[in-house]
Every structure is written in structure tokens, then in C-alpha cells.
Amino acid sequence: MKDDKGNSTKTNLNWLLKMAWRDGKASGKRLVLFMASIILGIAAVVSIQSFSENLKENIKLQSKALMGADFIIDSNQPPNERVQQIIDSLGGADAKSVGFPSMAVFPKSGNTKLVNVKGIDGKFPFYGELETDPVSAATEYQQSGKALVDATLMLQFDLKPGDSISIGNISLPIAGTLISAPGSTGVSASVAPPVLIPYRFIEASGLVQIGSRVGYDFYFVAKLDQNLEALEDKVDPLLDAENADLDTHTSTGQRLGRRYENFGKFLNLVAFIALLLGCVGIASSVHIYIKEKLQSVAVLKCIGASRKQTFLIYLIQIAGMGLIGGLVGTLVGLLIQQSFPLLLQGFLPFDVQISLSVAPILMGLLLGLFMSVLFALSPLLSTWYVSPLQVLRIQENGSQKSRKANILVLSAIMVFIFLFSFWLLGNWKYALSFAAGILIVFALLGGVANLFMKAIKKYFPASWGFTARQSLLNLFRPNNQTMVLILAIGVGTFLISTLYFSKDILLAKTSLEANEKAPNLILLDVQPEQQYAAASRITEKGLPLLNNIPIVTMRMQKIKDRSVNEIRLDTASTINGWILNHEFRVTYRDSLIASETLEAGSWPAKSKEENVVPVSLSDNVARDAEVGVGDKLVFNVQGMLMETEVASIRAVDWGRMQLNFSVVFPTGVLESAPQFRVLTTNTPNESTSASLQRELVKEFPTISILDLRQLLTVVDAILGKISWVINFMAFFSILTGIIVLIGSVRTSKYQRIRESVLLRTLGAKSKQILKITALEYGYLGVLGSSIGILLSLIGSQLLALFVFETAFVPSWVPFLIVLPGITALVLAIGLLNSRSVLKSPPLEVLRKEGV
Template sequence: MARPASSAGVMTALRFAWRRLRRGWRSGELLILALALVVSVAAASAVGLFGDRVRRAVQTQSGDAIGADALISSREALPAALLEQLAALPLRRAAVSELASVVLSGEDTLLVSVKAAESGYPLRGALRVADQPYGTARERRDRPPSGEAWADLRVWQELRLQPGATIQLGQSSFRVSGVIEYEPDRGSGFTDLAPRVLIGAEDLPATGLVSVGSRVQYTQLLAGEPGDLAKAEALPLPQGARYLKPDTARPEVGRALSRAGQFLDIAVLAAILLAAAAVALSARQHGQAQRDEVALLKCLGASSRLIGITLLLQLLLLGLIAGIVGAAIGYAGQAVLAVLIGQLVDTPLPPPSIQPLLTAGALELMLLLGFALPPVLQARKVAPIRVFQRDDGNTGGALIAGVAVAATVGLLWWQAGDARLALWVLGGTLATCAVLALFALLLVAVLTPLRRAGHTALRFGLGNVARRRGASVAQVVALGVALLALLLLAVVQNDLLDAWKQRIPKDAPNQFLINIQPAQVAPLQAFFARNGIAAPPTWPMARGRLIAVDGKAVTAESFDDPETRRWINREFNMSWIDRFGDDNELIEGRYWAPESKGVPELSVDDYVVERLKVGIGSKLTLAIADREVEMTITSIRKVKWESFKPNFFLVTQPGVLDDASGTVQYLTAFHLPRERRAVLRELIGEFPNVTAIDIEATMNQVRGIVDRIVGAVQFLFAFALAAGACVLLAAIESTRAERVRETALLRTLGARRRTIALGLVTEYAVLGLLAGLVAAAAAQITALVLARQVFDLPYQASPLLWLLGGGGGALLVVALGWWSLRRVLDTPPRVVLAGGR
């Protein structure tokens, strides 16, 4: 047979592939593989489309944390050229200026932080303003009218203002018309917050506060589409200016968004593993089904090249059809999810983009090439002699397994974007496969002598497991991987997500009191006792400026990193305590011993190590009050700042700074239910110098992000759960043809339908039990590793998971097996006699 020209050969193969594909649909040979591809593309499309929309919505709503999607901040007025470039972009903008000044009310004065905002401020989120202290706050999406000012509660308290009072800022007077309860872009450093006064930007020049030498922070708030924001970020900034987004401007929000992204990645990775398992199982079955036809074609003179091209084109055609159907289902699925999740996301979800669909298409191509193509192409190596005898020959199992592993690594790495997360998930999966294979082999060895004893149905079921050693091992591994994914989803959803939500407990401190004088500590504790509030602990605090590291004098100019310069160009708040709470994790060094009181040892947060490039044994010299103190770093801590408990970057032990005369103050934090907010009015009346800071709004902001992501992840996991059920069904369907032949043969030999049914139930129960128990163990271990190494969350093993894995796995596999093979039991003997499958 002459070799056809290249183009003619491809066209011939294409026509042949199309005919075989049409016959395959009628005969059902390709139905399982097509279903697996449709499920994989639908899962990837739905997860990708919905996940992309949620990410963009959360990023948009996280702009509430800074009052915008992004901002440009500088100590100098932004140049006109930069403002013109920003004006040329389709972005909403609002300029904000902040500076410190003294406000006067009658004979009283107070140092405040003045914010002057343009119309439209804030661009994201809303202010909450009340008419009077402790009154009902309303949302406001603009700054005060000209000639008016809004002030926070501390200004009202310390100046003893009444509604409608007048205050003086510089050369201008303002009528105070509101109490600021919440600012979306208020910083979270409670010890550095000055009392706030908000005015309109047009009123600032008349005050005369901005002059040569004034220290003003200029901020340009930006809001718009991601592409336009990216163009703004790419603009060259003058020295000292910074472009900030919510995750960099607000660390607590950034940590919440980062954790949210990790949970979404887990959902996507689970869906990918399930899709890969389904395609691999279905492709193996399809490859086995091709061997008889390939052998016959070779007998008729077809070349291996033509057969290979035909099989490849058939897969690509199948992939194209399945991809279109799967993308349509995925698009519809994400729309349903968007409707269901709408009540959880305050910001409307943006419309779907095309990128996730392209990504799903690329995922399907990788699945085809990595999992489906190798076993199908191996079929073209079958010798023509298979027409006369069933000899599989070289199946290329090692090559197929190697390609599949490489494809899995590529898929996980590409999708996760986090090498460590991908490796942990992949490592847990491979370890599970190895353990499942080992236990399956041991099971076969144990069951071999048992298949000759007991009830006929029991012998039949156990005999099937023992007789088909390779098939049993492969099926246990496949079932185990699917059950692992499903159990892992349950663990992540029920345990890890709950642990994440508990990071901010309901009774977390929401009120901070600062400027407590030493003589007021005992009376303040008595005040709490009188009002039925558990007396909270108090922390001493002194302020110091870093002047030397390891004996070498340092200033802000000693560091190249702009963030370090900004951070070091201010005084540090220090404290001294006997021991640390559970919101501080020791990661290096040692805490001080009780007998070493007074030794200048220092414990630092890991952020200090990152910024100053110091470590255990480094010496920091700080100017505190009228003296300099050199302290040696003996421990490095990781502070859980999201606990909202008082914490400090620098902590020493008692006896080192106790005599810092005139500079020691105390602070405390406690939880106050909203219905008891009136207690604050009484507290401030009794201790007028004490400043109360309400951080309930900031806590609710982080809780809101957590709740929205938990809801989104739960819906994504529900979709992945359906994909996992398809994997189990594919694993069972992979032996359907063999079951048909076996059942018909047994019926020919006189076996009763009930005996065959009990045997199949026994076989599937044993396989499901084994796969479920090992998958439960793997899920526990993988969840523990994810909790400790990736999410930094507490996790405790659940014995219920073993019952769910073992019992649930057995019941699920039996149910799906019975649903798949119930008609096989009615296969008449003539099917075998006629040579059918």
C-alpha cells in the first residue's frame, strides 16, 4: 500500500476519524470519555469563571479598606504632569490631604489629624456619621459641606462639644455637624491614630495651615477597571511617592485576601485532580476498546502512521465537541452560582471574562495530551495476531504513568500559581496512590485463600478482587483518589474554613483604651468591676526611637527600601511583659527566664527582622525619654495581628524600662457588646484623659471578607463534589465491558441473578471500604499539612472522618456500581455466544 501525500493522508485520516467518532457515539465506546471531558471542562469553566468574578468583586470591595481601588501617596504635592496623565485615564479620582494641627474650642485646644477631601470621597465604601455622640449613624458617601466639619468621638469628648458647636482650625471656623463613627480608609495602627477632623478640600486653603514647612500627606484616590488601574500603576512616580493597593495599604485586609485566594486555589486544584482522574480512567477503557479494531485494520493493510493520525484526530474532534458542551455547561453553572452567592457578596459581580474559558480549553488540551492520548496511541502498537488471540502485548504502562504524572505536575503548578501549595497537594495525592496500591496488593494476597470458602456469592465477589490483581489495584487507586478529593473538600470546608473564621472570635476585643496613666490603672479596673465587665489586662507602653543597630548609628537614609524608611522614621511603641499569649508564636531563639529580670533582652516581631535585616544576637539601641538603652535580640516572634489583641513589634522584660520617667502609659483592650456602648460615655466622663478607640468597624470589614469567601468556596466545593461523583462512576464504568462478558458467561453456566448481584455488591463494598479508609487517613494527613504549612491554622484530626471515609466509601461505591451495572445482570447468554461485548 503506497504512502499517501501528507495533506491527502491527513484528510483521509480526518474523514475516517469522523466516521469512527459517529459510530462510537452509537455504540457507546466514546461516551464515557466524552462525559469525562465535558465534566472536566464544565468544572474548570464554572470554577474559573465564577472564581474570577468573585476575585474581582472581592478586590473591588476590598477597596473599601482604603476608600478606593488604589491610591498614590506622597509627602510632597503630586506634580501637575502626573495629575494630567491620571486625568487622561478613565478613572474616578478624589484628592485627600492630611496634616496635623491644633483645633480650638473656646479655651480648650487639641492636636488633631485634619483630613481635607474633594467631592466624591470616598470612592469605595462609605463613611458612617451620626448627628451626636452615640447617636444612630448613617452612611454618607461624600465629605462635609463647605463650612462644616465632621469630627470623631475623641474630638467631641476631649473638647466637650455639643451639637452645632463651632471649632477653629487655623484662620477658619467650622460648624461641627457630625460624629465620624467609621472611615473606610482609616489606618489600623491604634496607638498612632490622632483624633480626626474631616473638612472639604475647598476649605483648606483659607485655614492657612498649608505653608512652607508644613508636613502634609497628599493622597490621590483612584477607582476604575483593572486595566486602567494597571496603566496608572505603570506611570513613573516622583521620589517618595508610592502606589498602594488594598493588600499593601492595609495589612490585615491583605492577609485576609491572601488566605481567601489560597482557599479558592484548593477548590480549583481539587477539581483539576478529579477531572484528570476521570479522563485517565475513561481513556484507559477507550484505549483497550481500540485494540481489536486496530489489529483488524492492520490485517487489512492500514499503516501505523494512518492509524495514529486517525486516533489523534478522533481525540481532538471529541475534545472540541466536549469542550464546547462543557464550556456552555460551565457558563450556565457559574451564572447559577452567581445568583446563589449574590446575597453573600455586597458588591455586584462583574460580568464574566473570556480568559477563564480559554484557560479551561487549555486545561482540556493538557488533559487530552497528558492522560487520554498515551493509552489510545498505545493501541496502534497492537500486533495483527490479536485478531486470532487476545494478546495485549506491550501496553507501555510505565510511559503512560510517566506522562500522566508529568501532566499532573504541570496542571497543578500552572493552576495554583503557588509551587508550595501545588507540591503539597500533589505529594499527598501521590502518597495516597502509593499507599492505596500497597494495601490493594496486600488485600489481594489476603483474599486469595478466602475465595475458596464461604457463601457462593462471597466467593464470587472476593474471587473477582483476587483474580483481577492489576485491575483491582488500579480500581482501588482510582476510587481512593476520588474519595480523597471528596474527603479533603469536606475537611477544608468544615474544619479549615471554620478554623479560619475563628481567627477573629466573636468576643475579640473591639475597644482599645490608650493614654492610661499609671495612677489610673487600679481605678480603671474598679470601674470595669462596677459595670460587670471582666477586668482586661493592661500593658505598659513607652515610646522610643531607633538610633543604632549593632553599635552603628542609623537613620531613615541608612536603608534603601522605601517601606523601611517610612517605618523607621517614627517612634516605636514598646512594652514589657513576663510572658506572651497564644497570639505570639516563637519561631527562633528563647524567651527570657523569670530570674533574669532587668537584663536588656529584646523580643522582636519577624517584620522587624525583615525590615532591619537583624537576627538573634543583634543589638538595637533606642532613645527612650532622656536615656539610651541597648538591648540584645534573644527571640523572634510571629504575631497574629488579625487576632486584634494588643501587640508590639518590640517587647522587653520587666525591669528594663520601668524607670522611663514621664513616658510610661498603659493601654488595654476589651470586648463591649454594641447594646452596652453607653458604658463608654460613663468611662470617658470618669477618665477624661483616656482615649477610647472603637475598631469594631475594622473587625467587621475583615469578617465580611472571610464570610464572603467562605460562601464562595462552599459553592465551588459543591461543584467539585459533583465532579468527584463522576470520577467514581467512571472508575466503575471502566470495567463495564468485562462485567458484561463475565455476567453472560456465568448466566450461560447456570449462575442465578441473585448470586451474581451479591458477588458484585461484595466486591464493590470491599473495594470501597479499603479505598475509603486509606483516603480518610490521607485526607487527615494532607489537611494537617495544609493547616500547619500553608494556612497557618490549628487543626485537630476527626475520628468521624474515618467512619465517613470507610463506611461512606463502601456505600457510595456499591450504590454507584449497582446503578451502573444493574442492566448487566440481565445480559442474556447469547451475548457471549455471539461474541459481543
């Protein structure tokens, strides 16, 4: 096969490869820095993608062990006749359990702790295992009538097998330590650690009563070749109508996978930003690299090489750089993912087995190749649109013919960012927002850098000293790196600062108000006959009784004259499913509380009709139920139907650490309904709180107590882990920015050698040149990091306003640590790369440059 000049295509390709190799070998050090710009970005993307694939596969393989059975029927109430018929039609449950939160007392020390009690009947789990110490305790605790206690509790209260635990009205010996069990995740176990007891002791505990948050589970082992998806499609709607549910191990595994997938998507975006940052470094470095090669291009064109051939020589170089960078980045990413199970240990309810996945490896290789070429195309076009004469004259202004091609390249880059984001997120609106956000951040940073250079040029301080003037001149001289350095520094700083600010927002949402009127100890499941005695115990210790809140449980029966069962069967209905199946815990009062604001209607609630009870709904319930002020709702209040009318809609701040309610009734309606009470108080310190809890649980063993101090500690620890993981990924962006910085400074050094040598020849001392360099990179570090922090402040304010809906108080960490830290790093890199010019004689440096 021959080309249009009659030359062999194979010979032409061999010549292009040889030329690309020879030219690239002479510039090996700089090409290595180009590759380093994308290696970390590729490593970040591949590590996250590979771990996500491993996670999906592990969830799929371990879904039975995670659930402990093939499928479960669960309900928040004892099975009624219809549910029991369905259970019997499936051959009867192979095992069952009853679970609920309760206070546990450890007689050995007198300490108390909120735990998640589960009474088990049968040989559960059927898949996986109860990991205990000693091992025999897993099989013996039911027959021997003993308890298995969470390992953390055993350590915290210095418990040993043989010690006892009191739950409600019963006291059981401890059979052993519960290390792991199906269904116990790390986060939920942190708040209420699991305790397993034999099913037969549940009734004697006295803890299953009105208002108790009880879960009834029935475990099944599937028959051979039983189609679980068909079973779920057929049986689940029948159970939904009876306020029960069916979950198979496959559907549960899918939900679990989606939960971690959402977190993985966010990390993928952080990794993708690191990759984009590296590509910005490539574009800038290639721009300078190609400018240096214009004389070589001119020579090639003068001896007969076509513009296509000269373009392909450097395109092959960049493609080879991208392929090698992608390969190295992929290998680094595969190594990094080995640490992910350790980093995510607190979130995963199982051990992840790491294995090689083909898709992320191919993606890493292709990304390295494709993105290197895509981001290098714009500077590479300068070799295509200039004539040999123009190149030989080395004109600074490029041909105007390339403007259309540059626009096409930039459009292709934006389209790629959008498509890749869409692939990661699966939602075009989120992908478009992300692409637009990236464009805005880069545009703002680039615009500020450009304005900064123009402002210095226009208002140049001619009266300043020599070193100060020279350092400012370097910022807008030909071949300056002000733009790319500010982009690299600014984006990295923006990421880290935003992560710090976001963590502060999340912590502020869960923090306790530091005043005596804010409750920090909540008594749950207080029966009406216990409320006055329990309240007296609080006031006797000199503590305030802040709230005595009545709670009544009920479910929705009708929405706008349509029964809930009818709506369930209507496949076209857009009413949210949780509204139809949820057991609402409502209260009654005639005033708003601090976390509520009235959005619509009147308060106190008033009805337009007699015998119709006015109620107030939270905005999320009104939205998901598709009702507004004046619409009718019928509630099933424990067997009694009650017609109501939506009189008002409230906006509720659910993030505040206090009791909030979706549905609020007026007083004078529910007082005689079966109910329980919630009491709250404020304890000044942990010792007072612990003393009160011991006394209350001793006298009222069926009451559960939630210590918000402990809960906040758990939340803080969880957010700390999440923040650590996110910062770990953001580290790739910062490190990529540093490598881009090093590459840019190294590349700009070659452009500045002659200038530095001339300064030394004219009598400038090394100290002066060092001071010029320090000032220049000091300006860049301060400007880039300051803009990054300012943008993160704006972005975090928008997050707080529109996403978290809370006030934003920024942390001082980015200002006191990130800004000076990044500035010092930029300064150090700049000075380090100027060493060779300062230490070598001018003639030696010029000879090296000429080689």
C-alpha cells in the same frame, strides 16, 4: 502531497476521520461519559481564570473609585514641616481626613459599638461616590454638621436620619445611611463599621491623644498627563524618611489585585485537581475502551492498515472528545463565573462587571484537547506495539516494547503538571511541592489499592458464602476498576476532608480560651489619669482586672550603627521595609506570658553594658531586622533616642486572642515616658459585657473597647464564607469524581455483562447478583473514603505543625458525614448501573452485547 506509499495525504486524512467517526458513533454513550470526566474540571479552571481576568480588569478600571483620588499621602502622625513642604510642592491637598477607631454611643438606645471614625474636609471622593440614603446626605453632611452612619449599624440599632450619635465628647445628628464609600472594605467594616463626620469636629471630640491609632490622609487629583509612577518613585522615598507614605491609585489597585490573586491561585489549584481527577478517569476508561477495540484493530491491520493509521483513528477520537469536552466545559465555566460576585460579596469592595475574556476561553479549549490526548496516550500505545496475530489472540499481557514509551508519557504528564502549577502560582518551589503532593497522594492511593487487591487474592476467604466470595473476586478480576475507583473516591474525599480540617485549624487559632483567666473584653487608649477609675468600674461589677498593660509608641532610629534613613537609601539592603517605617507599640515587664517561649538569650533581659537598655524581640522582628542577641538598636521614643541591646528573642503565638508585643522592655526604664494603658477583663456573658461597655463609654468617652466575642463572630463569619467558596470549588472535584465513577462503572459493566448473564444462566437470582454488586461497591466506597480521610488527617497535621504552628484537633464531620455519605453514593451508583442486567432476560442482554 503523497505519503511514503504514494497515497494522497488528504485522502488518507479523510479516511482516518471517517473511520474515527464511524467507530466512535457506535460507542457514543461511552464517549459521552469520557467527555463528562473532563467537562467539570475544565469548567472549574475556566470559571476561576475568567473571573480572575474580570477581577483584574475591574480593579484596573475602578482603582480611582476604590481610592476616591488619584493619589494619597498618608501618615500615622500629623505632618511635620518636611511632609507639609512636600504636600505644598504638589499644589496642596484637594481634600484631607483624619481617621481612628473609637466607641460610638447611640443615645436613643444607650447601646455602644466600636466604629471607624473618619473626619473629612473637602469634596472627597473625587472619583466614585458616597452612596447614601437619602442621596442628598452625601453632599450636605459637612455643611450641616451631621454624621453619615454605616448601613449595618443603622439596621442593628434601629436608627433613623435625625437620631444622634455620640463620639468622644461630641454628639451629632445623623444625616443619613452610609451604604458604601471609597476605601471601606467589607472585612474591615465588619469589625469597625465606618462613620463619617465633618473634619472640624475632630479636635472637639477629644479622641486624638497619646496612644490613639490615628491616620492622616491627604487626597490629590492629578494634573493632566501627570506620570503617577514617576511621582511615586520620586516622592515616596522622601516621605518614607519622614514616616509618611504615598500611594497612587494604580499601585493600590495592583496591591488589591495581588491580594485577591493569592486566593484565586488556591482556588485554581482546587479546580486543577478536579481536572486531573477527570483525566485519571479518561486514562482508565480509554484503557478499557481500547481493550474492547483490539479485535477491530486486528481486522484493520490484517486488511492493510498500518499501525500508525490504527493508532491515529483512536487518537483522533480522543482528541475530538477532548475538544468537545473542552468546549462544553468552557461554556459551563463561563456560566458558573456569573455566580462568583455573589459568592465573594463579603470580600470585594466593589461590584464586579462580568465580561467575556479571550484567554480563559482559549485555555479551556486547549486544555481539553491537550490533557485528553496526554492522559490517553499510555493506553493508546497498546494499539501501536502489538502485532495483528497477538491482537487476534487477545493476549492479556501487552508488549514489553511499550515500557519506554509509557515512561516517557508519564514523565510528560508530571512535567505538564509542574509547568501548569508554576504558571498558576508563579513560584517554582510551590509548584514543585504541589506536583510532588499530587504524585504522593495518587501514589499512596494507587499503592493501597494495589496492596488491597493482592492481599485479597493471597488471603482469599474460601470459607465465605457465595455472594461474599464473588464480590471480593470482582475486586481483582481482569478489567477490574478497583484502582481508578479508589483514586476517584480517595482524592475527592481527601480534598473535602482537608478543607474541613483546615477550617477547624483556622478557627482554633482565633477561638477564645474557655476559662476565667482569658480576657474577652479589652479597653484601649486608657490614659494614665483614667486607669485607676476605669479599673474600679470593672472590679465594682465583680469582674476580675486581668491586665493593666502600659504601652509606649516608638520607632527604630538605628540598626547596628546604621541609621534607618541610610538603610532606606541602600538598594542592596535586605532588611524588611516595614521594620524601617513601623511605629512599634511596646510594653515593659519582667516575665514571659503564656503565648511566648524563649528562643535565644536570657530572660529577664540583661545587658552587658551600662546605660544600654536590654530588650527582647519577637522572632519575626529579629529575622526581618536581621539582628541577633547582642546586636545594638537605637529607638526614637517620641523624640528621645534610647540605645538598646537585643538580650533575648521570643517565639510569639500571634494567633492567640491576647495582647502580644514585638518589643518588650524591662521595668524601670519607660515608666516616665508618655504612654497609655490597656486594661483587660473577662465577662461571663454578653449582657454583662454590654452593661459594662455602656457605663465605661458614658464615663470615659475617649476609651475604645474591643469585645473579643464580637470579633470572633466576625472572624467565624469570614472563615465561613471562605470555607463556603472553597467547598464550592471542591464540589467540582467531588462531582468530577462521581462522573469518573459513573463512567468507570458503566464501562466496567460492559466487561461484566457476560459474567452476570452466566451467573443468571447457572441459576443465580437477581437478589444474589444485587448483593454481590452492593458488597463490591461498599468495599470500594469504604476503602476509598477511609484512605482519603486518613491522608487528609496526615496532611492537616503537617499544615498545623509547619504552616499554622498550632495544635490540631480534627473535626468529626468527615468521619460522621463524608465517609458514610461518599460510601452510600458509590453504592447507589453501582446498583443503579446494574439495573439493566437484572431487569432483562439473559438472551436479550447477550444479543445487545453482540450488537
